[in-house]
Amino acid sequence: MNSALPVARALPSSDVTEAAQARPVHVDARNIAVDYYLEGRRQRVLHEIDFAVPKGSLVSLIGPSGCGKSTLLKVLAGLIAPNEGSVSIDGVAPREAARRRMIGLVFQDATLLPWKNAIENAAFLLLTADDAIAKTEALARAGTMLKLVGLEGAERKMPPQLSGGMRQRVAIARALALDPQVMMMDEPFGALDAITREEMRRCLLDIWERTGKTIILVTHSIDEAIFLSREVHVMQTGPARIIETLPIALAYPRNEQSYADPAFKAAQQRLRSLLIESHQRRPA
Amino acid sequence: MSRTAFDTAAASDNTRSGLPPKKVPDAVLALGLIAVVIAIWELTIRLFHVPTFVLPAPSAVIRSLIESRTQLARAAEATSLEILLGFVLAAVTGIAIALVIVHFERFGRALYPLIVLFQNVPKVALAPIFILWFGFDLAPKVALIVAIAFFPVAIDMLAGLQSVDSSFVALMQSVGAGRNKILLRVRIPHSLPYLMAGLKVAITFSVIGAIVGEFAGASQGLGYVIQFASTQLDTPKIFSALFVVSVLGLAFYYAVELAERLLVPWAPKFDAHHLTS
Numbered sequence: 001m002n003s004a005l006p007v008a009r010a011l012p013s014s015d016v017t018e019a020a021q022a023r024p025v026h027v028d029a030r031n032i033a034v035d036y037y038l039e040g041r042r043q044r045v046l047h048e049i050d051f052a053v054p055k056g057s058l059v060s061l062i063g064p065s066g067c068g069k070s071t072l073l074k075v076l077a078g079l080i081a082p083n084e085g086s087v088s089i090d091g092v093a094p095r096e097a098a099r100r101r102m103i104g105l106v107f108q109d110a111t112l113l114p115w116k117n118a119i120e121n122a123a124f125l126l127l128t129a130d131d132a133i134a135k136t137e138a139l140a141r142a143g144t145m146l147k148l149v150g151l152e153g154a155e156r157k158m159p160p161q162l163s164g165g166m167r168q169r170v171a172i173a174r175a176l177a178l179d180p181q182v183m184m185m186d187e188p189f190g191a192l193d194a195i196t197r198e199e200m201r202r203c204l205l206d207i208w209e210r211t212g213k214t215i216i217l218v219t220h221s222i223d224e225a226i227f228l229s230r231e232v233h234v235m236q237t238g239p240a241r242i243i244e245t246l247p248i249a250l251a252y253p254r255n256e257q258s259y260a261d262p263a264f265k266a267a268q269q270r271l272r273s274l275l276i277e278s279h280q281r282r283p284a
Numbered sequence: 285m286s287r288t289a290f291d292t293a294a295a296s297d298n299t300r301s302g303l304p305p306k307k308v309p310d311a312v313l314a315l316g317l318i319a320v321v322i323a324i325w326e327l328t329i330r331l332f333h334v335p336t337f338v339l340p341a342p343s344a345v346i347r348s349l350i351e352s353r354t355q356l357a358r359a360a361e362a363t364s365l366e367i368l369l370g371f372v373l374a375a376v377t378g379i380a381i382a383l384v385i386v387h388f389e390r391f392g393r394a395l396y397p398l399i400v401l402f403q404n405v406p407k408v409a410l411a412p413i414f415i416l417w418f419g420f421d422l423a424p425k426v427a428l429i430v431a432i433a434f435f436p437v438a439i440d441m442l443a444g445l446q447s448v449d450s451s452f453v454a455l456m457q458s459v460g461a462g463r464n465k466i467l468l469r470v471r472i473p474h475s476l477p478y479l480m481a482g483l484k485v486a487i488t489f490s491v492i493g494a495i496v497g498e499f500a501g502a503s504q505g506l507g508y509v510i511q512f513a514s515t516q517l518d519t520p521k522i523f524s525a526l527f528v529v530s531v532l533g534l535a536f537y538y539a540v541e542l543a544e545r546l547l548v549p550w551a552p553k554f555d556a557h558h559l560t561s
Contacts, residue, residue, distance in 0.1 A: 079454050099460035107451040114550045115473055128469060129459035158550070178459065 023054035026090060026214045027076060027182055033084035033239075034071055045071055047239035049085070053182075058208050058215040060225035062271065063235030064279045069218045070186050072240070076216065077103050077184050090181060097181075101129045104175030104213075108187040110167035112159040118166075119155040122146055122173040129178060138177070145173035148207060165196035169203065176211070183215045189224070201227055205254060222275070226267045227254060234271065236278035244274055340520040348520035349527065355509065356528050362504040363494050363529070366422060367536060370429025371490040375483060377430055378437025382475075385438075386445045387467065399438065407432045407493070411500035425497030425505075432493040433486040440482030444475025477551035480544040487540045491533040506532075 032049035035042050045068045053059050061069045074080040076087055078094025089097040097103055112121045122142035126133060146155055149169040159167060168188060175183055188204075189197045201224060208215055219225050225232045226248055234244045249263045258264055322342045328334070329341040336344055349356070381399065385392030410431055414424035448471050456466045498507025506525050513521035544551060 074454070077454075077458050079457055095460070098458050101459060103458050105455055105458040107455070109449065109451055111449050111451045111455060113470070113473070115476075115548070124469075125455065125459050128456060128461050128465060 026055035031085035068240030104180035349524040374433035382441035429493035436485035444478025
């Protein structure tokens with residue numbers, strides 16, 4: 001591949017569990033609780049969440065819709081202050097981590113600025129975060145990241161000229177341009193069609209393998225969670241808590257054959273029964 | 285007849301789907317329609333011998349237009365100045381109000397009902413008061429225009445500032461950006477297409493405001509010409525002045541639209557064809 005692309009490390013070790021244990025904790029959430037006020041009534045949406053992500057790991061949060069996955073991600077990103085508990089990212093609080101550009105966010109909607117082209121959009125957050133950086137340098141970094149996500153040649157295209165998948169690639173490049181330590185992605189492929197989704201999963205694995213970032217992915221797709229992650233955290237509603245952390249014993253690099261692996265099937269079955277169970281336990 | 289209607293609908297579809305252009309351009313069709321209306325008007329006046337002071341024929345209006353061209357030009361100049369000054373001040377006022385409401389949330393919530401209340405005061409009724417306060421010159425007209433035209437600017441700009449996707453705000457916050465940065469880099473640029481829509485409404489209101497202001501008391505301007513001509517039953521001159529007002533309004537409107545195309549090329553374009561679909 002292109003030598004200009006960043007390669008932080010060799011491919012992740014195939015011995016998944018051992019590797020995970022050996023890595024230091026990167027994102028650490030302790031005893032998190034979040035309350036929302038609905039019509040004056042206090043409602044607990046997150047409860048006793050303990051959650052640790054090893055450095056360089058790709059983990060998923062999965063659960064029924066409305067279970068608080070996105071809220072948890074916002075707590076980790078410092079967008080919501082928890083009512084109880086604390087979060088540390090590489091030893092600092094999320095808000096400080098945000099100021100230090102340690103967090104790269106990607107949402108389901110690409111949210112590109114319609115008045116900027118692809119490369120300007122990819123450079124936008126970096127320029128916002130760092131007042132000292134020269135525009136040319138920011139654009140150069142954005143350009144490298146667009147290459148990394150496979151958008152070479154589309155730099156000057158305006159958002160309406162990009163397909164859904166391409167827009168989401170720009171959003172990923174925008175987060176990567178910050179050179180964050182942790183990528184936090186909330187249903188990043190949720191709005192895409194099945195084929196594009198499949199393509200984007202491979203793209204994300206490729207990016208992860210090249211950059212070695214810690215990635216936390218929120219999804220409601222069982223297949224996506226298993227295919228991508230080293231660990232899947234299963235959440236349950238009312239109030240949300242993590243009911244199980246499932247290590248995925250599939251070797252990297254993963255590809256289409258991974259879907260047929262017995263380990264994949266086993267994880268699929270386990271997750272399905274957990275999710276059905278948690279769905280049935282959901283308060284009416 | 286129904287076949288023609290069907291053909292026109294099909295033709296206007298062509299422009300959207302990228303098919304070959306229509307045989308008769310829209311502009312020619314529009315001009316043709318105007319010509320037909322004028323012809324019918326002229327014929328009706330001649331056939332039924334309608335007195336000129338009731339309704340002048342287009343030919344009489346054109347004659348009056350030519351005869352009083354210097355008077356009309358000077359009046360148009362005075363009125364244009366009022367429109368321009370009033371419009372700019374209304375735009376500045378509207379933008380400032382929207383920014384204040386968004387930036388000082390608490391104060392904004394208190395200010396908003398007051399502005400809506402003011403909007404419900406009939407502005408025409410303010411014209412005599414403004415004359416009482418500001419005299420007979422430029423100032424009362426400009427004040428009236430601002431009173432009429434700031435509202436659409438403020439409301440549309442406010443809608444633009446507030447309709448920023450919450451994920452975008454979250455994204456900005458995720459890199460530690462504060463309210464000011466979010467306002468400057470996302471909210472304001474995002475609100476520009478909305479602002480332009482508000483300005484297009486405001487410019488038409490400004491023309492109305494200028495004429496109403498001149499009706500209430502003036503010594504120059506197109507509104508003054510209309511009122512003076514009506515006391516003399518010089519209906520052709522009323523119509524020729526109205527014609528100049530309309531052309532002026534059209535020119536101002538398209539000037540704003542041109543500014544929109546240059547400043548906010550990403551704004552959704554208004555397409556008359558959407559009216560048919």
